[in-house]
Amino acid sequence: QQVSVEVLDHLEHLALVDFRDSEGVERLQKAIQFADQLHEVNTDGVEPMDSVLEDRCLYLREDDVTEGNCTKELLENAREKVEEYFVAPPGNIPLPKLEERETFLQGS
Amino acid sequence: AALNDGLRSQVSAALKEGRVTPAELCQRCLALIKSTKFLNAYITVAEETALKQAEESEERYKRGQPLGILDGIPIAVKDNFNTAGIETTCASNMLKGYISPYNATVVQKLLDQGAVLLGKTNLDEFAMGSGSTDGVFGPVRNPWSYSKQYKEKSVPKSHSEDEESNWVITGGSSGGSAAAVSSFTCFAALGSDTGGSTRNPAAHCGVVGLKPTYGLISRHGLIPLVNSMDVPGILTRCVDDAAVLLGSLAGHDPKDSTTIQDDFKPFELPNLTDVSKLSIGIPKEYHAPGLSSEILALWSKAADLFKNAGAKVVEVSLPHTRYSIVCYHVLCTAEVASNMARFDGLEYGHRSDMKDSTESMYAATRREGFNDVVRGRILSGNYFLLKQNYEKYFVKAQKVRRLIANDFVKVFRSGVDILLTPTTLSDAAPYTEFIQEDNRTRSAQDDILTQAANMAGLPAISVPTALSERGLPVGLQFIGRSFQEKQLLTVAKWFEKQVQFPVIQLEEVERHDSDVFQHQKSASFS
Numbered sequence: 001q002q003v004s005v006e007v008l009d010h011l012e013h014l015a016l017v018d019f020r021d022s023e024g025v026e027r028l029q030k031a032i033q034f035a036d037q038l039h040e041v042n043t044d045g046v047e048p049m050d051s052v053l054e055d056r057c058l059y060l061r062e063d064d065v066t067e068g069n070c071t072k073e074l075l076e077n078a079r080e081k082v083e084e085y086f087v088a089p090p091g092n093i094p095l096p097k098l099e100e101r102e103t104f105l106q107g108s
Numbered sequence: 109a110a111l112n113d114g115l116r117s118q119v120s121a122a123l124k125e126g127r128v129t130p131a132e133l134c135q136r137c138l139a140l141i142k143s144t145k146f147l148n149a150y151i152t153v154a155e156e157t158a159l160k161q162a163e164e165s166e167e168r169y170k171r172g173q174p175l176g177i178l179d180g181i182p183i184a185v186k187d188n189f190n191t192a193g194i195e196t197t198c199a200s201n202m203l204k205g206y207i208s209p210y211n212a213t214v215v216q217k218l219l220d221q222g223a224v225l226l227g228k229t230n231l232d233e234f235a236m237g238s239g240s241t242d243g244v245f246g247p248v249r250n251p252w253s254y255s256k257q258y259k260e261k262s263v264p265k266s267h268s269e270d271e272e273s274n275w276v277i278t279g280g281s282s283g284g285s286a287a288a289v290s291s292f293t294c295f296a297a298l299g300s301d302t303g304g305s306t307r308n309p310a311a312h313c314g315v316v317g318l319k320p321t322y323g324l325i326s327r328h329g330l331i332p333l334v335n336s337m338d339v340p341g342i343l344t345r346c347v348d349d350a351a352v353l354l355g356s357l358a359g360h361d362p363k364d365s366t367t368i369q370d371d372f373k374p375f376e377l378p379n380l381t382d383v384s385k386l387s388i389g390i391p392k393e394y395h396a397p398g399l400s401s402e403i404l405a406l407w408s409k410a411a412d413l414f415k416n417a418g419a420k421v422v423e424v425s426l427p428h429t430r431y432s433i434v435c436y437h438v439l440c441t442a443e444v445a446s447n448m449a450r451f452d453g454l455e456y457g458h459r460s461d462m463k464d465s466t467e468s469m470y471a472a473t474r475r476e477g478f479n480d481v482v483r484g485r486i487l488s489g490n491y492f493l494l495k496q497n498y499e500k501y502f503v504k505a506q507k508v509r510r511l512i513a514n515d516f517v518k519v520f521r522s523g524v525d526i527l528l529t530p531t532t533l534s535d536a537a538p539y540t541e542f543i544q545e546d547n548r549t550r551s552a553q554d555d556i557l558t559q560a561a562n563m564a565g566l567p568a569i570s571v572p573t574a575l576s577e578r579g580l581p582v583g584l585q586f587i588g589r590s591f592q593e594k595q596l597l598t599v600a601k602w603f604e605k606q607v608q609f610p611v612i613q614l615e616e617v618e619r620h621d622s623d624v625f626q627h628q629k630s631a632s633f634s
Contacts, residue, residue, distance in 0.1 A: 003491070015445065015490045016452075016471040017483045024484065031441070031488040031548065037434045038504050041511065048506030049513060051336050051366070052565030052590075053323050059365045073209040077456035086454050093465035 003028060008105050009098045021104050115295060115349045120177045123169055130169065130180030134162035134224050137182040141226065141293045143616045147249045149287035151187045152195050153227040161224045168222065177352050179222030184288045184297040187228035188235050190329040191215050198331055199243025200233045202477030203457050212329020213361045214298060214340050221356050226294050229284030233479050235300055235333050238308055238554035239542050240283020242481050248283040250276045250313055250536050251291040252580050256613035261579035276536035276580060279312035281305040282341060286313040289343045292617050296353050299341035302333045303436055304558025306341025307570040311531035311583030314572040314612060318342040318350045321591045322565035323368040326361035334443040337562040347571065347601040351377050354593060375594050380602040384418035389524035393429035396556050400534040402576050407530050410573065410584050413606055424524060426515040431508055432560040433552050438492050438505035445489025451477060481547045513564040520589050526599050527587040530557055535576040557585065567593050569600045572609040
């Protein structure tokens with residue numbers, strides 16, 4: 001079954017990535033179809049596996065400061081900065097709704 | 109020393125005895141890189157720093173104090189590893205112009221041993237792909253496209269168009285690294301392997317491709333794709349060299365908490381002569397649909413080789429094999445959706461001019477910076493992670509992952525030491541044919557034989573076996589038990605010796621280095 005425009009819109013919001021064109025939407029449809037094959041496998045009583053190293057203890061190091069003081073290096077790759085701040089456009093402004101933003105999904 | 113020499117046995121000795129200098133090796137490689145530019149294997153060539161490193165190495169040799177076997181050895185690194193002061197792009201517009209402020213741990217380890225970093229190699233954008241065709245710097249060409257062996261076998265269609273339209277892909281996503289090693293422009297290269305990205309191009313380019321056990325080599329500085337499956341990969345011209353590289357890279361890294369804490373002891377590979385105590389498993393499910401009859405025959409011949417030498421060869425079953433690619437598809441896209449979230453233009457990488465809001469800036473940056481493949485995987489991943497889909501897809505895939513990993517555990521517990529399988533379904537496809545299908549379809553087809561090893565975290569190696577009827581390399585894969593790289597490589601080395609894979613006959617290389625072929629062996633396995 002087809003993914004609804006609401007879900008597609010929701011995905012664009014979550015991912016902050018656009019579908020671009022009908023091919024993009026097709027791509028998702030095919031990906032879901034492909035993934036549906038998983039349901040052929042009987043996984044009753046099987047625990048999900050997070051990591052192949054699950055039988056081992058995760059390494060924790062001592063809480064000692066061993067490096068840092070690299071503000072200059074870290075700021076070098078940023079395009080917009082002021083003193084020691086990364087500069088971002090205003091926040092708390094949600095992405096425009098489907099009808100108001102430039103997206104391929106508008107036509108659907 | 110010849111460009112085709114083994115590191116431990118020949119090159120190291122030649123450097124120590126002064127028969128060749130690090131500067132000479134470096135210059136030869138740089139010159140060869142220039143004359144093989146059409147392969148598009150390198151994104152960045154770090155000529156100045158490489159020559160400087162070579163000079164420093166030379167000083168050490170003169171003082172009789174080389175740092176080790178790798179001192180002065182030219183190597184190349186896939187462009188998804190951070191390299192301080194050198195651009196790291198991941199073949200994406202998102203990171204064009206990004207100069208890493210630090211070295212990935214594996215890069216640092218190589219430099220600490222005196223290796224000479226020639227440059228960064230080409231790949232599929234963000235390592236997503238199986239052809240090394242989907243990066244912003246264009247596709248990588250398989251050096252074998254220009255080999256005497258391939259040209260002799262190709263049926264000329266039109267005259268001058270031949271070479272231009274006939275060239276074959278390297279496989280991927282570490283195609284640049286594989287091409288670089290295959291064309292002698294470096295002695296070894298780093299790749300990455302998440303679903304087969306080191307073994308696949310190794311098989312297509314006729315070089316050794318090692319995927320170490322997950323947790324053995326540090327991923328710190330390797331720009332992540334799938335945190336639970338990524339590993340740095342090693343590409344070399346012979347198994348012994350892979351062991352040398354492994355020895356210098358493996359071990360716990362406090363900066364990567366997913367590296368195991370066990371002590372790792374570098375090893376030299378013994379020359380195995382008696383395989384009678386070995387048990388080789390042939391997983392029947394690896395006779396996958398689409399497997400070429402040629403490769404099937406080679407696989408069978410290889411099994412016979414072991415049998416005739418006295419090893420126990422048994423058919424085994426890994427029942428969930430055909431679901432591993434589906435499982436991978438879900439887990440990979442899910443982890444990608446998370447890992448790619450860091451690219452928002454704020455701290456590094458491409459930044460859009462859009463200023464209306466942070467969200468719209470992020471959206472525009474990602475719109476401009478990522479190609480279709482990357483965007484497609486991010487969106488799919490987000491879909492599978494939606495609340496309404498989480499159990500159905502993501503958790504389900506994690507359960508199937510356990511079943512796949514358990515398949516291997518059962519087989520190894522039954523007394524099998526090593527599994528022998530094909531690496532790819534066929535030899536390298538011509539580029540024009542490869543691009544007829546989209547990236548996801550290709551990846552799903554091409555990763556089928558390699559990615560279960562990533563799912564289970566097991567070590568695996570592709571060894572060049574023979575030339576196909578088209579004159580192109582075919583590799584076979586060995587999969588071993590967790591952290592048993594020594595056993596895996598010992599068997600691989602024995603196999604390598606039996607098959608005597610032929611040296612590539614490349615005009616460009618012959619012109620530069622006439623004694624490269626003094627160790628030429630005749631093809632005896634095909």
